[in-house]
Amino acid sequence: MSLEQVDNIVSKLIKESKPYAWVMGEFSQVEELKDFELDLEILELLGITFHLGKNNILSLKTRTNKIKEQIFCVVDIESTGGINSGKILEIGAVKIQNHKELERFESFVKVDEIPPNITELTGIELAMVKDSPNLIQVLEAFRLFLGDSIFVAHNVKFDYNFISKSLYECGFGILLNRRICTIDFAQCCIENSHYGLDALKEILKIESTHHRALNDALAAAEIFKYCLGKLPSHIKTTEELIHFTKTAKLKNKCYNKKHK
Structure with missing residues (x-):
């Protein structure tokens, strides 16, 4: 891509x-x-x-765009495997604006098989998705839901690239949405040695079922909102926020290394 x-x-x-x-x-x-x-x-x-x-x-x-006016769409997917060989199994997303939830998206995707390790990880069985819409139908609905929102995810590269590749293969073109990774954002705003979803949920006392798309998207949204509350006052626009999430963690690492 x-x-x-x-x-x-x-x-x-x-x-x-x-x-x-x-x-x-x-x-x-x-x-x-x-x-x-x-x-x-x-x-x-x-x-x-x-x-x-x-x-x-x-x-x-x-x-x-002012951050408080911007719509962010926090996304998570479950899949049957990696981006090169797997298929999207479930998409969950929540739109937020000015710390408030606007709407949610949740859908299984009909697939022909689910590896046992994926069922063990997610709890999703083949019988649960047999009557679900196909990938084209789900992606069409998701793309309309996403619109021109900022695409936010925990380890955003995986979800963004997987969905973008799938959209392209279905004839919908690739994603052009601006994107933010909540791992990067958390590294700017939360002092901790681990930044996996479970570790941050524990720190922030977020309760949800792990490895289901909407639940993970909602958890990532709580992390995102917490970090927004920690932003320096001079960060006002969406692009300033995106730049901050990509660069502040590097400055913090360099500072900490220099002052050890």
């Missing part, structure tokens, strides 16, 4: 606004988007939105 290519385009758009033609030209070079006739509406459906200014200049909406 062309995640790095998309990130390179977005990194330029974070720094400055660009002409409409430049934006469409850059995104049209992404292999997974070459079959799309790109315009602002299509890009929004794929997860990224712009403000259209004078002279057809486009600005990333997340550059100016």
